[in-house]
Amino acid sequence: MAAPLGGFDIDAPRWDQGTFMGRLWHFFSITDCRTALLPDARLDEAKALVESCRAGTLPPGTTKEQLYYAKKLYDSAFHPDTGDRMNLIGRMSFQVPGGMAITGFMLQFYRTVPAVVFWQWVNQSFNALVNYTNRNAASPITPKQIGVAYVTATSTALATAVGLNLYTKRAPPLVARWVPFAAVAAANCVNIPMMRQQEILNGIAITDENGNRLGHSQKAAVKGITQVVISRVTMAAPGMIILPIIMQRLEKYRFMQVSLRRRHVTLVFMVPAACSLFPQRCSMAVSKLEPELRDAIVSQHGDAVRYVYFNKGL
Known part of the structure; x- marks a missing residue:
């Protein structure tokens, strides 16, 4: 009962x-x-x-x-800042089935430039929607800024993937299999900061331990976004670095043909594990904030507030 x-x-x-x-x-x-x-x-x-x-x-x-x-x-x-229901594809609960399918296609179709271009475009479109959905909603972003972020991140991924694909034509097959991960990692370093550029430009809302708003900090935004980038790259790493090694060695065996269909089960574990690397409610010492903001907090609260808190996004 x-x-x-x-x-x-x-x-x-x-x-x-x-x-x-x-x-x-x-x-x-x-x-x-x-x-x-x-x-x-x-x-x-x-x-x-x-x-x-x-x-x-x-x-x-x-x-x-x-x-x-x-x-x-x-x-x-539902978004933690607004309470609004998030679109289905952008939710972290959709990362496993969505990421599993896209990663599978990227690892399977990596030998030709058209295939690389298409699946990197699909992947970055998916990532852009996820990044936008899980941003800190206290910092609004305009449709124009969303468009610029999407085009920039997609172009970065395509340039990295196509360039490495051409460079590794004569490289061992295993090296070629790592091209998708290099493109994904490079694009994440662009996609996430670009999609959340307003937080970097205008600062992210910070509060004290009890949730009382203290102002906006650009340094806090940079810290939160950096942690998100690290988490996203970590999320993709096992499936796109380790599994190709296993595939290279074992896929010639007949019994592996069926087993390889399940190779992306690592996402079931890596999505929550990567999200868990850093606290969702991120903290930062007042002493590390911008001088003006730090002085304003100290003048108003003295030593009562030593740390500030903010939602880093996912």
């Missing part, structure tokens, strides 16, 4: 977000690809239950298990 509901803080993390394992369990929950199959009506029900809990008006008989599941659906489908 489900445990009865006592005092319950719906916004308190179920797992300790100060540890890697706590964050890993959290992201295993919200990146569960099964939640991507749920209809919008079910997600809206979960949001309504979360909001009811925040307001202290829960329906009679509500259990903690129901609240935990509602919060799981809410975190997987």
